[in-house]
Amino acid sequence: MPSSLIEVVDLVKDYPVGDSGTLPVLHRLNFTIDAGEFVAIMGPSGSGKSTLMNILGCLDIPSGGRYVLNGTDTARLGPDELAELRNRTIGFVFQGFNLLPRKTVEDNVALPLLYAGAGREERQARALKLLEQVGLGHRAGHRPPQLSGGQQQRVAIARALANSPPLILADEPTGNLDTHTSEEIMALFERLNRNEGLTIVLVTHEPDVARHAQRLIHVVDGHIAEDGPVEAILGGTHP
Amino acid sequence: MMLGTLLEEALQAMGANRLRSALTMLGMIIGVGAVVLMMAIGQGAQAMVSEAIASMGSNLFIILSGSSTSGGVRMGGGTVPTLTAADAQAIGELSEIAAVAPSYPNNAQVIYGSNNWTTAIMGTTPAYFEVRDWYPVSGAVFTDSDVRSATRVIVLGQTVVRNLFGSEDPVGKTVRVKNSPFLVVGVLGPKGQSLDGRDQDDTSMVPLTTAQRQLFGNPFPGMVRFIMARAHSSDAMPRAEKSLIDLLRTRHHIRPGQEDDFTVRNLTALAQTAAGTTRTMSVMLGAIASISLLVGGIGIMNIMLVSVTERTREIGIRLAIGARRRDILLQFLLEALIISLAGSLIGAAIGFAGAWLAASLGGMTVVVTLWSILLAFTVAAAVGIFFGFYPARKAAELRPIEALRYQ
Numbered sequence: 001m002p003s004s005l006i007e008v009v010d011l012v013k014d015y016p017v018g019d020s021g022t023l024p025v026l027h028r029l030n031f032t033i034d035a036g037e038f039v040a041i042m043g044p045s046g047s048g049k050s051t052l053m054n055i056l057g058c059l060d061i062p063s064g065g066r067y068v069l070n071g072t073d074t075a076r077l078g079p080d081e082l083a084e085l086r087n088r089t090i091g092f093v094f095q096g097f098n099l100l101p102r103k104t105v106e107d108n109v110a111l112p113l114l115y116a117g118a119g120r121e122e123r124q125a126r127a128l129k130l131l132e133q134v135g136l137g138h139r140a141g142h143r144p145p146q147l148s149g150g151q152q153q154r155v156a157i158a159r160a161l162a163n164s165p166p167l168i169l170a171d172e173p174t175g176n177l178d179t180h181t182s183e184e185i186m187a188l189f190e191r192l193n194r195n196e197g198l199t200i201v202l203v204t205h206e207p208d209v210a211r212h213a214q215r216l217i218h219v220v221d222g223h224i225a226e227d228g229p230v231e232a233i234l235g236g237t238h239p
Numbered sequence: 240m241m242l243g244t245l246l247e248e249a250l251q252a253m254g255a256n257r258l259r260s261a262l263t264m265l266g267m268i269i270g271v272g273a274v275v276l277m278m279a280i281g282q283g284a285q286a287m288v289s290e291a292i293a294s295m296g297s298n299l300f301i302i303l304s305g306s307s308t309s310g311g312v313r314m315g316g317g318t319v320p321t322l323t324a325a326d327a328q329a330i331g332e333l334s335e336i337a338a339v340a341p342s343y344p345n346n347a348q349v350i351y352g353s354n355n356w357t358t359a360i361m362g363t364t365p366a367y368f369e370v371r372d373w374y375p376v377s378g379a380v381f382t383d384s385d386v387r388s389a390t391r392v393i394v395l396g397q398t399v400v401r402n403l404f405g406s407e408d409p410v411g412k413t414v415r416v417k418n419s420p421f422l423v424v425g426v427l428g429p430k431g432q433s434l435d436g437r438d439q440d441d442t443s444m445v446p447l448t449t450a451q452r453q454l455f456g457n458p459f460p461g462m463v464r465f466i467m468a469r470a471h472s473s474d475a476m477p478r479a480e481k482s483l484i485d486l487l488r489t490r491h492h493i494r495p496g497q498e499d500d501f502t503v504r505n506l507t508a509l510a511q512t513a514a515g516t517t518r519t520m521s522v523m524l525g526a527i528a529s530i531s532l533l534v535g536g537i538g539i540m541n542i543m544l545v546s547v548t549e550r551t552r553e554i555g556i557r558l559a560i561g562a563r564r565r566d567i568l569l570q571f572l573l574e575a576l577i578i579s580l581a582g583s584l585i586g587a588a589i590g591f592a593g594a595w596l597a598a599s600l601g602g603m604t605v606v607v608t609l610w611s612i613l614l615a616f617t618v619a620a621a622v623g624i625f626f627g628f629y630p631a632r633k634a635a636e637l638r639p640i641e642a643l644r645y646q
Contacts, residue, residue, distance in 0.1 A: 059640040080563040087561020098556045102255045114244055115561040
């Protein structure tokens with residue numbers, strides 16, 4: 001099945017509570033995401049959408065079920081193999097940007113390349129090219145705190161693209177941004193999805209942000225409540 | 240991840256927290272500085288002792304005449320003239336003995352022009368200079384034929400020369416001892432202080448026969464006060480000592496069970512005890528200084544632990560975008576290593592400076608060896624790795640999801 005980038009089968013996640021009890025967070029989820037899709041995961045807080053996101057990002061491991069990413073069953077991997085999988089397959093965009101404040105913008109973008117073992121010149125060239133792509137080529141030497149929120153998030157997106165991963169995972173990427181900047185960032189995601197064929201999975205609780213996606217997975221209390229085209233679920237059209 | 244890149248990352252992290260890095264380094268600076276300085280002082284003391292031992296002559300025995308008893312009062316060693324020049328000659332024929340010198344010393348006034356100086360005058364044979372490894376810097380020593388014919392020639396030590404002649408060259412001049420003229424044939428090189436602080440250069444030598452017959456007189460012709468003998472090697476010393484005693488007992492007709500009428504002292508053994516003491520002191524100084532190195536190492540661990548906690552989020556980000564545990568481990572280990580190595584470099588420089596100050600202001604003998612510096616560096620590197628490892632491993636074993644959530 002070459003077209004299925006993400007395959008989730010009977011995925012369970014529960015947290016230990018007290019001495020012996022467990023608190024189930026995700027109940028037997030089943031879905032697949034094909035390469036090239038733009039999916040929004042929505043749900044109220046506490047619904048388990050962030051936990052799901054962490055598992056999809058290989059930052060956390062499921063308690064049961066299977067998660068196959070890009071043909072690799074993640075259950076069999078150790079911490080270092082998961083790190084390599086994240087490095088090559090996933091680009092992360094976080095709500096709080098998560099840039100290293102002491103490094104220059106260029107070095108931040110080059111960091112995933114560093115862990116992929118790229119040489120210095122290759123890293124520099126690639127980082128500059130990516131910064132041009134998100135419209136920040138002129139800010140390469142700045143440090144993140146010197147940039148606006150929208151600019152920082154664009155740096156984070158450039159970093160996510162560094163190793164040309166097939167999948168971008170964005171966790172509330174517009175949560176710290178104003179409406180106008182949010183639109184800019186979402187437009188950038190749409191462009192990457194349309195022009196580069198990148199698969200984008202986006203976690204949000206804002207319907208306006210979710211509307212930029214094509215497909216919506218609605219998570220409620222650890223179950224998938226709805227899964228289908230955005231228009232069908234949210235109603236209305238793209239603003 | 241390549242080492243060069245790791246180094247860059249580590250330096251960047253240290254540069255971001257300069258004061259803290261400098262303070263952590265201070266522990267290592269003091270530790271290594273103390274070790275280098277203490278070892279320099281300890282080895283200086285050792286060098287001083289071994290110099291004193293070398294000046295005495297190596298593998299040396301001194302054989303003293305026995306004690307006399309006068310009305311129940313024992314007069315102490317050397318009071319009964321039991322040793323003769325013939326004894327010395329017989330000792331010289333032992334296979335373990337390289338050289339032997341009978342000695343007949345006494346104090347006398349030496350006069351040159353308007354200067355006079357009272358010093359020890361040693362009647363002896365040319366072998367004495369060989370036994371003591373003591374050679375003239377000017378002129379020559381007297382010969383066996385001088386001893387045979389009891390000529391009035393004298394060899395002067397540096398202190399005597401300084402007091403009588405000042406800067407004048409004494410060789411060829413005539414001095415008077417007990418109203419007899421003596422020709423100065425040679426001047427000995429400086430020996431410095433002996434282990435017990437005596438000035439070894441305050442002496443002069445005349446042929447044994449001259450001292451016995453002309454200068455000091457001798458109620459028992461041929462008697463000497465003591466005999467110095469030198470063994471071929473330090474290994475031969477125990478055997479040589481036994482042969483010596485056997486020989487002298489036979490020559491002096493001492494029956495088994497009877498006490499010796501002479502005393503044999505092994506000077507080298509005494510010297511080795513002194514050397515051992517300084518070595519122990521030197522090791523102790525080093526050990527005490529090493530404690531500060533240990534404290535410095537614990538300081539590194541402390542700061543690295545704080546640093547790991549403080550940078551948990553950064554570690555989370557790095558893990559999320561693909562850092563393996565080894566990358567994180569190496570990054571933090573390298574930071575600890577740089578701090579300890581840079582600290583030990585500065586510490587070694589300060590230790591050097593301290594040793595130099597102690598030498599030039601305090602007049603201490605210090606010896607800085609390459610070995611002590613290498614040791615300090617090796618220990619510093621080991622301290623860096625040992626105390627850096629725990630915090631680094633703690634950083635590397637963080638779970639990415641928890642590290643990312645850390646505020």
